[in-house]
Amino acid sequence: MKKNTKKFSLSCIRESFTEYFVANNHRELPSSPLVPVNDNSLLFTNSGMVQFKDYFLSKARPPFESAVTVQNCLRAGGKHNDLENVGYTARHHTFFEMLGNFSFGAYFKEESILYAWQLLTEVFDIEPEKLLVTVYFEDTESYDIWRKKINLEAHRVIRIGDHNGNRHQSDNFWQMADIGPCGPCTEIFFDHGPSVKGGLPGSSDGEGDRFVEIWNLVFMEYQKLASGELGKLPIPCVDTGMGLERISAVLQNVTSNYEIDVFKRLTRKISSFIDLDQSHETSLRVIADHIRASCFLISENIVPSNEGRGYVLRRILRRASRHAYKLGKRDPFLHKFVSDVVSDFQQPDQFVENLNLISETILMEEEKFSETLVKGLRILQEELEKSKTKVLDGNIAFLLYDTYGFPVELTADICRENEVTFNLEKFDEEMAKQKTRAKVASKFVLNEEVGITNHSSVFTGYNDQKVSSEILALFSKGKEVRRAKEGDQVSIIFDRTCFYAESGGQVGDTGIFNSSEATFEVLSTNKVGRAFVHHGILRQGKISLKQQMYGEFDLKNREMIKRNHSATHLLHFSLRQVLGSTVTQKGSQVDAKKTRFDFAYSKPLTGKQIEEIERIVNNEILSNEKTVMSEMPYDEAIESGAIGLFGERYESNVRVMQIGSSRELCGGTHVERTGDIGSFKVLSESGVASGVRRIEAITANAVVSHFRTIENILSRSCALLGATPINLVERIETTLTSLDKNEKTLAQMNMKSIKRQIKELIEKAKKNCEDEPFKIIADEIKHVSVKELREASDEITSGCSSSFTVLGCVFKEKVHVVVRVTSDLMDKLSADFIAKEMAIMIGGKGGGKSSFAQAGGSIPSKLEPALIKIKKFIFYKIRSVNEN
Structure with missing residues (x-):
């Protein structure tokens, strides 16, 4: 029997896989982004086939018949979520690399299986006896290939059936969605030997680690219909996937992915930095995996936030920080290993260029989580103090975990220290609900309008304002119709259009389509597949399929959009000049009124930077440079210095717009010369998410209107203050100084009034309670704030022993009451009890401690009678206590 003696590094395996398929006439393609392009059904790219989905769905025709990729994948949110398993198993990761080869009609089952077997046994030199496979029980063709072509013994080709008799619900039958392409798959397993626990695939103990799935070959040959029946696809396709980390473990003769070369080096560095041995295996695995995943996410301009992809990144970083906390590491340190990830995992230039951004983002999140820990500890302590039982509600533990990112393990530890347990079942129940919601939200579905993507429109709008068109398709209320009448809201696809469809942040055109008997007003235009869809209202007449109409977009609206779009390019250029080349676009919205530009940057811009x-x-506008549009291959465009939006899907040939000093890939509409923009003004700069800033700006006539508005405000201000624009600031400063002086004088007079009232209250209390062992002060203090009311109660209590003090005021139309009880009287009647009684009388809420409490209400007229009542209440309550 052969023995695998080759020692493959992870990078060597990656290269060998690609070289093998390139030699077998496959087109090598780069990994698509972790954020799926033009696909809202997935949070993250989770397999190699995602970038080819349109080809599998027949929504687009592939420019090649076969391809090979090494795809960056993430499974840490939505339907495919391995996050909670990472660290506790030998195989799970958040981020991983998927090796894959794909066929779009070039070959099918036999060639796929032969390719896989040859690569594993001849190139990777794995002992054939160590491999076994599974096939779908009805896939006789694949079974026969393994048995007759590969010559595997019958016991090493395992047929896998349906789950619980549910048709096509099997580990060996793959389907993209409830409806759509599907087919059987065959999986190749590696046997680690009897020293590792686990049974054969498909057996009751098949989840063990002995037999590890290393390669899945999916044969998409059917189209699943709404009826559940299967129809044959016109062109069968192949989609395969092999985890790079898993095959690396096999080829490096280890049983865990975390023992392969790159992870072993990283965990050693981490344990050495924390000054721990590697016995803390789980936490070290988590930290190593999560640092790697975070680096890749941030390199694609994802930043920690409380929603969507940013929330997944935040959870990953906080989970890593929590395990660092368990290891006794309190100070931020994850960011120190970014450079190790870059060097060990040998990633592209984009990764290296963003090194500082990645480190800064991780450090910032570590520091924020440190604050969260403090906040979580405070909330938890309050809940423990309020709890009248020795059990903490599981809802509280889940709230801390889900809202504040507070680790549930830490909650459990603190509960144990306080001899309190928490309802783990309730916590698990809430967690299960959250996972169910996430699965439903992220389930892969086909585009609702997939039926209209068979149509395509020719766009003439770069050069033409008018067009003669034929109606290809009509839609009303979500359904395809043959005709429409006056007043109907419809969506129309024409064979030709000059209307720009919403794309790249630029809104779609508006305008009119006319015929001799109908007028259709276009309110917006967007694109679905290759079809331009015009949404609007049929203002008059009737229309039907095949009818000829004449369209014209709103030229004035288009011109304003063009100015704002070109200004956006110049804004992006200027941001990179002022803030540095690491500034990257996160999104934009360009319409006729303004431009809105979101970009990755960690702190607010200063006034000087905006200036x-x-x-x-x-200056770029004043230079009045001619805009130059060029079409060229994508790679050539990038080499020429053009900037593309990361994650955007571009055609093989792209449009490059040279607008002044800006050079970007763009399919939008633009001015002919920079001078056409007129002028540019930033209206606002703000934060929209952690690490993401937003600038809103205007151009041309909007700038004139903006300054005219400011000029009107300036004129009115001058008139009010009797000033001129030249000395307005000086006059405002003088006025403010005078106001400040008057406020101080007023405050001093008010303080004298408060002291006089306090003195009178104490004297009145002593006089009224001469025959009692205690004093009651219950009165309203006029013209004071809540803070001053509390200070007055302090002063009264300090100057009046054995006393009950109840003071009230009306501040900002709300009733406020403070209650103080001296220590010798608290056991007879507490401030908390008195405040609650007052709250009932003034129509509000109240409470506090035995010595001090507060109440608030919304009915000012009830304050005076309430104070009279509470004085009597206290008097009779104390007398009753003394008599008993």
């Missing part, structure tokens, strides 16, 4: 940005853009 410099405006100066650069306006």
Whole structure:
């Protein structure tokens, strides 16, 4: 029997896989982004086939018949979520690399299986006896290939049936969705030997680690219909996937992915830094995996936030920080290993270029989580103090975990220290609900309008304002119809259009389509597949399929959009000049009124930075450079210095827009010369998410209107203060100084009034209670704030021993009451009890401690009678206690 003696590094395996398929006439393609392009059905790219989905769905025709990729994948959110398993198993990761080869009609089952077997046994030199396979029980063709072509013994080709008799619900039958492409798959397993626990695939103990699935070959040959029946696909396709980390473990003769070369080096560095041995295996695995995943996510301009992909990144980083906390590491340190990930995992230039951004983002999140820990500890302590039982509600533990990112393990530890347990079943129940919601939200579904993607429109709008068109398809209320009448809201696809469809942040065109008997007003335009869809209202007449109409977009609206879009390019250029080349676009919205530009940056811009940005853009406008559009291959465009939006899917040939000093890939509409923009002004700069800033800006006539508005405000201000624009600031400063002086004088007079009232209250209390062992002060203090009311109660209590003090005021139309009880009287009647009684009388809520409490209400007229009543209440309550 052969023995695998080759020692493959992870990078060597990656290269060998690609070289093998390139030699077998496959097109090598780069990994698509972790954020799926034009696909809202997935949070993250979770397999190699995602970038080819349109080809499998026949929504687009592939420019090649076979391909090979090494795809970056993430499974840490939505339907495919391995996050909670990472660290506790030998195989789970958040981020991983998927090796895959794909066929779009070039070959099918036999060639796929032969390719896989040859690569594993001849190139990777794995002992054939160590391999076994599974096939779908009805896939006789694949079974026969393994038995007759590969010559595997019958016991090493395992037929897998349906789960619980449910048709096509099997580990060996793959389907993209409830409806759509599907087919059987064959999986190749590696046997680690009897020293590792686990049974054969398909057996009751098949989840063990002995037999590890290393490669899955999916044969998409059917189209699943709504009826559940299967129809044959016109062109069968192949989609395969092999986890790079798993095959590396096999080829490096280890049983855990975390024992392969790159992970072993990283965990050793982490344990050495924390000064621990590697016995803390689980936490070290978690930290190593999560640092790697975070680096890749941040390199694609994802930043920690409380929703969507940013929330997944936040959970990953906080889970890593929690395990660092368990290891006794309190100070931020995860960011120190970013460079190790880059060097060990040998990633592309984009990764290296963002090194500082990645480190800074991780450090910032570590520091924030440190604050969260403090907040979580405070909330938990309050809940423990309030709890009248020795059991903490599981809802509280889940709230801390889900809302504040507070580790449930830490909650359990603190509960144990306080001899309190928490309802783990309730926590698990809430967690299960959350996972169910996430699965439903992320389930892969086909585009609702997939039926209209068979149509395509020719776009003429770069050069033409008018077009003669034929109606290809009509839609009303979500359904395809043959005709429409006056007043109907419809969506129309024409064979030709000059209307720009919403794309790249630019809104779609508006305008009119006319015929001799109908007028259709276009309110918006978007694109579905290759079809331009015009949404609007049929203002008059009737229309039907095949009818000829004449379209014209709103030229004035288009011109304003063009100015704002070109200004957006210049804004992006200026941001990179002022803030550095690591600034990357996160999104934009360009319409006729303004431009909105989101970009990755960790802190607010200063006034000087905004001023410099405006100066650069306006200088570019003044230069009045001619806009140059070029079409060229994508790679050539990037080499020429053009900037593309990361994660955007571009055609093989792209449009490059040279607008002044800006050079970007863009399919939008633009001005002919930079001078056409007119002028540029930033309206606002703000934060929209952690690490993401937003600038809103205007151009041309909107700038004139903006300054006219400011000029009107300036004129009114001058008139009010009797000033001119030249000395307005000086007059405002003088006025403010005078106001400040008057406020201080008023405050001093008010304080004298408060002291006089306090003195009178104490004297009145002593006089009224001469024959009692205690004093009661219950009165309203006029013209004070809540803070001053509390201070007054302090002063009264300190100057009046054995006393009950109940003071009230009306501040900002709300009733406020403070209650103080001296220590010698608290056991007879507490401040908390008195405040609650007052709250009932003034129509509000109240409470506090035995010595001090507060109440608040919304009915000012009830304050005076309430104070009279509470004085009597206290008097009779104490007398009753004394008599008993």
